Amino acid sequence: MKKFLxxxxxxxxxxxxxxxxGILIPKGDDELLAFLPHLDPNExxxxxWILCVxxxxxxxxxxxxxxxxxxxKPNGTRNEYRITHLTKYLKSEGAKEGDxxxxxxxxxxxxxxxxxxPATKDEEESADNGPVRIKISAGWRRVH
DNA sequence: AGCCATGCACCG
DNA sequence: CGGTGCATGGCT
Structure with a gap:
């Protein structure tokens, strides 16, 4: 199983x-891009649409x-991935910055x-005995 | 590269 | 008419 934080x-x-x-997805990470559905850059x-439980x-x-x-687009400047429609869920969980x-x-x-x-738990612990966390981009980790 | 912000459309 | 999402621009 692959897992990203x-x-x-x-x-x-x-x-x-x-x-x-919604949230932002770092581009340029092959593992994450392979994990998520493929989106054709030529489009x-x-x-x-992904189904989440x-x-x-x-x-x-x-x-x-x-x-x-x-x-x-001639003067387009956008080049980034996003996941939207998350507000309902995040609100229901009371998610806040740092979680x-x-x-x-x-x-x-x-x-x-x-x-x-919630923010407080997961962060500090797991220095070298927990699951391996690999920083792949600002804010993101991949867990093995 | 990543996060912040917003005008407008749509829908209840 | 208020909330939410789209698409995009802006700032750091």
Missing amino acids: KTLSANDVGSTGAHMG YNPDE TPDGREFRLRYVYYNNRFH IFEISKEDGATRYLMNVV
Whole structure:
């Protein structure tokens, strides 16, 4: 099973007043890009819907988008991935800036599992005996 | 590269 | 009419 963690930013949880309701995916990481559905860079703003279940069994459909107008519009500047439609879930969990968002999936499975764990716990511990955490980009970790 | 912000459309 | 998401621009 592959599993990725992201520390939520203020903008991610909506506490900045932003109303774009979603989180940012680092681009340029092959493991993460392979883990998520494939989005064709040759398409303009391609998106894919992924099915996520929470630990308590609720299901959410999330939109995984690649904003790439940099390559498709004359003066486009966007080149980033995002996952939206998360506001409902994050609010229901009372997620705040600094908390950890987890997303995992069994190899070959179709459904993803997601979870948010409060900031205080997971961070400090696990120096060298817990699971291996590899920093792959700002805010993101991959767990083996 | 990543996070912050927003005008407008849509929908209840 | 208020909330949410889309697509995009801006700032660090």
